[in-house]
Amino acid sequence: MTGLRVLRPGPMSLLQDAGRRGWQHLGVSPCGPLDGHAAAWANRLLDNAWGAPLLEIALGGVELLAEGDTWLASAGAELDLSLDGATIPGWSRFAVRAGQHLRIGFARRGQRLYLAAAGGFCAEPVLGSVGTQVREGLGGLDGRGGRLTEGDRLACSPATFSTAASVPWRFRGDDHDAPLRVIIGGDAPDFAAEQLEAFFAREWQLSPQSDRMGARLLGEPLVAPSRQWSMGVSRGAIQVPPDGRPIILQADHQTMGGYPILGWLHPLDQWRLAQCSARQDLRFTRVDIAAAQADLHRFYRFFKS
Amino acid sequence: MIRLEPAGAEALLLVLAEQPTPDLPLRIAALADDIRTELGALLTDLVPGWTSLLLHYDLLRTDHLQLAERLVPLLERWRAAPVPTVAGHLHEIPVWYAGEDLAEVARACELTVEQVTELHSAAEYRVGAIGFAPGFAYLGELHERLALPRRATPRTVVPAGSLAIAERQTAIYPQASPGGWHLLGLCPWRLFEPARTPPCPLMLGDRVRFRPVDEATYRRERGR
Numbered sequence: 095m096t097g098l099r100v101l102r103p104g105p106m107s108l109l110q111d112a113g114r115r116g117w118q119h120l121g122v123s124p125c126g127p128l129d130g131h132a133a134a135w136a137n138r139l140l141d142n143a144w145g146a147p148l149l150e151i152a153l154g155g156v157e158l159l160a161e162g163d164t165w166l167a168s169a170g171a172e173l174d175l176s177l178d179g180a181t182i183p184g185w186s187r188f189a190v191r192a193g194q195h196l197r198i199g200f201a202r203r204g205q206r207l208y209l210a211a212a213g214g215f216c217a218e219p220v221l222g223s224v225g226t227q228v229r230e231g232l233g234g235l236d237g238r239g240g241r242l243t244e245g246d247r248l249a250c251s252p253a254t255f256s257t258a259a260s261v262p263w264r265f266r267g268d269d270h271d272a273p274l275r276v277i278i279g280g281d282a283p284d285f286a287a288e289q290l291e292a293f294f295a296r297e298w299q300l301s302p303q304s305d306r307m308g309a310r311l312l313g314e315p316l317v318a319p320s321r322q323w324s325m326g327v328s329r330g331a332i333q334v335p336p337d338g339r340p341i342i343l344q345a346d347h348q349t350m351g352g353y354p355i356l357g358w359l360h361p362l363d364q365w366r367l368a369q370c371s372a373r374q375d376l377r378f379t380r381v382d383i384a385a386a387q388a389d390l391h392r393f394y395r396f397f398k399s
Numbered sequence: 400m401i402r403l404e405p406a407g408a409e410a411l412l413l414v415l416a417e418q419p420t421p422d423l424p425l426r427i428a429a430l431a432d433d434i435r436t437e438l439g440a441l442l443t444d445l446v447p448g449w450t451s452l453l454l455h456y457d458l459l460r461t462d463h464l465q466l467a468e469r470l471v472p473l474l475e476r477w478r479a480a481p482v483p484t485v486a487g488h489l490h491e492i493p494v495w496y497a498g499e500d501l502a503e504v505a506r507a508c509e510l511t512v513e514q515v516t517e518l519h520s521a522a523e524y525r526v527g528a529i530g531f532a533p534g535f536a537y538l539g540e541l542h543e544r545l546a547l548p549r550r551a552t553p554r555t556v557v558p559a560g561s562l563a564i565a566e567r568q569t570a571i572y573p574q575a576s577p578g579g580w581h582l583l584g585l586c587p588w589r590l591f592e593p594a595r596t597p598p599c600p601l602m603l604g605d606r607v608r609f610r611p612v613d614e615a616t617y618r619r620e621r622g623r
Contacts, residue, residue: 115443115444115455116443116444117444117533117598118444118445118446118455119431119444119445119446119447119529119603120529120533120534120591120597120598120599121529121530121531121532121533121534121535121591121599122533122598123533124444220593221593221598229532229576230532230533230574231574232533232593277405277407277408279404279405279406279407280404280406323419323448323449323450323451324448324449324528324530325412325414325446325448325449325450325451325453326406326410326412326446326447326448326451326452326453326530327406327453328406328407328409328410328453328455329407330407330408331406331407348530348531348532349446349530349531350446350448350528350530350531358406358407358408360408361407361408361409383405383408383463386408387408387458387462387463390408390409390458391458391459394458394459395459398459
């Protein structure tokens with residue numbers, strides 16, 4: 095066993111894995127990485143299993159000390175990454191030796207960096223997952239939903255790779271400005287046709303009040319229909335509360351919701367949204383559910399097998 | 400009529416009724432058990448709502464059409480099944496009626512504090528849904544004399560164990576969390592504990608009665 099000592103934890107660094115599945119009927123949020131694409135690549139670079147525990151580093155600002163030799167990999171937000179002062183490229187795996195300092199600067203583009211370690215970081219799962227759910231006090235290194243703090247030790251395995259490796263450019267996802275794709279459904283038939291049109295025609299902004307639970311949109315409000323009975327909700331659901339400002343459910347979403355739902359974000363675009371910064375302009379376009387499922391199926395086939 | 404609808408790329412929603420009825424939670428729980436037994440390998444989560452059941456499925460193992468097809472015989476069986484005669488498990492939960500909003504609730508309902516406590520603890524409630532937070536059980540149906548809209552401004556922190564009411568519902572907050580319900584009292588027991596099996600003692604369709612206790616009993620039973 096080797097590991098990393100946390101010298102500077104950054105504002106919001108969380109241990110995550112594939113999420114807490116199978117407990118939503120008791121009100122437990124599914125949790126997991128906000129950007130599942132970058133998280134999957136960070137693990138894949140180290141030949142880790144799907145969902146091996148890794149760090150989700152929001153905004154950056156982290157410093158770690160290697161206590162032994164191992165390999166790490168990063169993917170996600172664009173920022174300065176250096177090992178004892180030498181620049182490390184993003185979307186790559188790299189060797190670290192005992193005593194070396196890894197410095198992670200602040201994000202220039204994108205919001206979240208995923209840092210994986212050979213074999214995954216070790217922590218005791220709570221309800222089957224180490225995923226940190228701060229609001230619910232579940233998971234993380236302490237098992238009680240704590241974010242990374244100074245002095246924490248992230249245990250991982252030693253590893254040997256013969257060469258460095260990087261994710262090819264074309265797979266990194268550079269379509270930051272493309273509209274986000276939406277599968278229409280749910281309560282959409284209860285919305286007035288011009289309200290649906292307005293959702294797609296209008297320009298929205300990502301609210302700084304967004305969090306891991308939901309991405310909130312700023313813009314001219316929609317007129318939402320009413321719905322009476324709360325029901326189970328899934329990630330990516332676009333809820334329209336009475337104030338008319340849509341909320342897109344993210345990884346830490348509640349299990350049930352009562353607001354009318356206009357549709358769901360394409361899963362691959364949920365991950366793109368996770369890298370958008372506050373006040374960023376967002377536009378939406380329609381996608382067929384079959385096309386979205388085909389894309390997601392291809393993604394899972396590549397990363398899960 | 401039962402409706403089957405996509406709920407995003409990896410979930411299927413079963414809308415089972417237009418309105419909740421007293422028997423529905425227990426019937427939805429029975430359907431969820433049946434589906435879990437028959438199709439559990441295809442599913443990651445089953446989330447009962449007031450009138451619905453959301454099935455999160457594994458896209459590598461099934462898709463909407465295939466799952467819908469396999470659900471048809473289960474739904475037919477469920478529709479034909481008699482209304483369950485076995486009532487849900489009965490829980491008797493101690494409550495120290497000393498909530499911050501007790502006096503205000505009494506005033507708003509034009510009752511005395513004693514009458515509020517009596518009305519609230521006389522009834523038998525049913526778990527209609529579990530959600531909002533881990534182990535947060537929506538209990539119905541609250542006496543109409545106690546029905547109040549949610550607070551205009553939600554509290555940023557409601558203490559763990561708070562017994563609260565809003566509209567025709569009552570519930571206990573298992574963890575400290577923000578909340579907009581009116582606080583009537585405190586329950587000493589822990590109602591969500593991840594290390595326990597099951598983590599939450601209250602299940603869908605279970606029955607709940609509240610037993611008024613004094614401060615000394617509350618302190619003695621705290622953390623159980």
